[in-house]
Structure formats: C-alpha cells, structure tokens
Amino acid sequence: MTKKMNPGPLGLLGFGMTTILLNLHNAGITELTLVIIAMGIALGGLAQIVAGILEFKNNNNFGGTAFTAYGFFWLSLVIIWLYPSEYPALTADLTSMGFYLLLWAIFTTFMAVGTITHNTITKLVFGSLALLFYLLALGDFTGISFITMVAGYVGIITGLFAMYSAVGQIVNEELGKKVFPL
Secondary structure: OOOOHHHOHHHHHHHHHHHHHOOOOOHHOOOOOOHHHHHHHHHHHHHHHHHHHHOOOOOOHHHHHHHHHHHHHHHHHHHOOOOOHHHHHHHOOOOHHHHHHHHHHHHHHHHHOOOOOOOOOHHHHHHHHHHHHHHHHHHHOOOHHHHHHHHHHHHHHHHHHHHHHHHHHHHHHHHOOOOOOO
C-alpha cells in the first residue's frame, strides 16, 4: 500500500524555523542578517509554497491556502527589506508596516477560526501567530520597541509550536504510534 503524501511537516518546518530565526531578532537576541533573509526566501518562502501547492493537490484548501499565503508573506517581507537598497524612496515606514502586519493578523485570525475542528497544536500555532501579528503591528504603529520585543518571544513560541507539530507528524507516522501528542 502506498502512503498518502503529507506536505504539512515541510510547510510547518519552513514556517516554524524561519519564524524562530526572525523573532530571535525581534526579541533583541540577534541581528537581522543574511541568515534570516536566506531562510525567509528558501524555507519560509519557497518550501512553504511548495507544501501549499501539494496541499491543494491533496484537496486540502486550508493547508494549501495557509502554506501558500505564508510562503508569499516571507517572500514579500524579504522584498520589503531588500528593495530599498536599490530605491531608498520606497523604504517602508512604521505605519505602512503596521498596516501590512495588521492585514496578516486579520487573515490569521480567520485562519485560526478555521482550526476549531483541528488538533490542539494547530490551534496553538494559529492562535499564537495571530497574537504575534497583532503585537508586531501594534509595535510598529506605536513605535514602542518593548512591544516588538514581547512579540519576538511570542514568535519564538509560535515557531516552536509549528516545529513540534511537524516533528510530531513525522515521528508519529514513521513509528506508527502517537509518540508526540498533537
């Protein structure tokens, strides 16, 4: 019997690992460097888009929409960071970034509602991600760096939830039993 394809762990790892790296920066633990940018393009962006397309192929609209949208979030964020080096007049200000993050918060809130029938870890991923986006938007709107720092710690937790979900799905499937409760 052939196993059914499950692109979810790939998407969750892409999301989780990239979210942790960026939020180490938001929390003030690391600098924003090429390490975060490269991860944003490769694992946060491209790997999630691939996972999303495969979820659509599996007739999973939720997973397809989530992974594809957040994959493009990462690519757009990297463009926002890098594009001003060529065109400084287009640099994103805190207000425009606040609205950008607020739109992602609203989208994520609706996605979190969609997890009501999902497992606990998925609810935690989307609930904490919505909180993260709201905090980041608030930090940008107010210019209060403490809010962004708190958001960074929420983001680290969010990324850890996603990584746990990915590893749990992989290990549980490989061992044929629930080693990691989801």
